[in-house]
Amino acid sequence: MYACRCRPVILPTGTVVITAKERRQTVADGARANDGAAAKQERSGSTRSARLPRDERRAQLLNAALEVFVSNGFHGAAMDEIAETAHVSKPVLYQHFPSKRDLYMALLDSHLAALTELMLSALNSTTDNKERVKAVMRAYYKFIADDDQAHRLVFESDLINDPDVSSRLETFNKTFADAVAHVIAEDTKLPPLEAQLLGRGLAGMAQVSARYWLETDGNLDLDVASDLIYRLAWRGISRFPKES
Incomplete structure (x- = not known):
C-alpha cells in the first residue's frame, strides 16, 4: 500500500482525525475479519440469512x-x-x-397449541351438536393431512414414551375430550363421568381413524373419510336421551 500524500485540511475544533497509518490498520483489520468470516462461511458450506426480528x-x-x-x-x-x-x-x-431437546419441546408445544385451538374452534363453531361432530372430525382429518406432517411430530415421535412428551400429549387429549364431554353432559342426562368417557371415545375415534386413513395413502377423499366417521359417531351419540 502507498502512503497518503493528500494536502492537509483544517477541520473544526473537536473533530477526531484518523491518520493514514491508523486508516491502513483499520482497513487491514477489516480485511482480515472479512477473510476470516468468508473462510468460516466457506467451511460451513452455508450462507447466513439476513438479520430478522x-x-x-x-x-x-x-x-x-x-x-x-x-x-x-x-x-x-x-x-x-x-x-x-x-x-x-x-x-x-x-x-x-x-439444546436439541429444548427445540423439540418448543416445537411440540407450538403444534399442540395449534391443534387444541383447531379442535376447540371446530367444537364452538356452531350450537348444533350434529354439525359440531362433523366439524370436529373434518378438522382432525385436515390436521393429519396437512403437508407439513406435524401430526408425525405430535403422534408418532420416537420420544412418545418420554415423560415430558407424554404429559403434553395427555394434556391435549384431556383438554379436547373434556370439551367434548362438557357438550355431551349439557345435552344429555348422562352424569359427568359417563360423559367424560364418551368424550375420550370420540376424541380417540377421530385421531385413530384419521391416522389410519393417511397410512392408506388417503385413497378415500378427505371429505368422504371424515364424513364416514362423523356419521358413525353421530349415530351413536345422538341415541342418548336429551336433557329436558
Missing part, C-alpha cells in the same frame, strides 16, 4: 426443525442439519434454543 427468526428455526425432525425423528436429527436447513449458523440456533 427475534420472533420471525424463532418461527424460521421452528419451521426448519419441523422439517428435520419429521424426516429423521428426534434421535436422528442434528442441530447442524437444522441450522443448515434454516440457513443460519449454529451459534444463532443455540441463541434461541440451548
Whole structure:
C-alpha cells in the first residue's frame, strides 16, 4: 500500500482525525475479519440469512426443525442439519434454543397449541351438536393431512414414551375430550363421568381413524373419510336421551 500524500485540511475544533497509518490498520483489520468470516462461511458450506426480528427468526428455526425432525425423528436429527436447513449458523440456533431437546419441546408445544385451538374452534363453531361432530372430525382429518406432517411430530415421535412428551400429549387429549364431554353432559342426562368417557371415545375415534386413513395413502377423499366417521359417531351419540 502507498502512503497518503493528500494536502492537509483544517477541520473544526473537536473533530477526531484518523491518520493514514491508523486508516491502513483499520482497513487491514477489516480485511482480515472479512477473510476470516468468508473462510468460516466457506467451511460451513452455508450462507447466513439476513438479520430478522427475534420472533420471525424463532418461527424460521421452528419451521426448519419441523422439517428435520419429521424426516429423521428426534434421535436422528442434528442441530447442524437444522441450522443448515434454516440457513443460519449454529451459534444463532443455540441463541434461541440451548439444546436439541429444548427445540423439540418448543416445537411440540407450538403444534399442540395449534391443534387444541383447531379442535376447540371446530367444537364452538356452531350450537348444533350434529354439525359440531362433523366439524370436529373434518378438522382432525385436515390436521393429519396437512403437508407439513406435524401430526408425525405430535403422534408418532420416537420420544412418545418420554415423560415430558407424554404429559403434553395427555394434556391435549384431556383438554379436547373434556370439551367434548362438557357438550355431551349439557345435552344429555348422562352424569359427568359417563360423559367424560364418551368424550375420550370420540376424541380417540377421530385421531385413530384419521391416522389410519393417511397410512392408506388417503385413497378415500378427505371429505368422504371424515364424513364416514362423523356419521358413525353421530349415530351413536345422538341415541342418548336429551336433557329436558
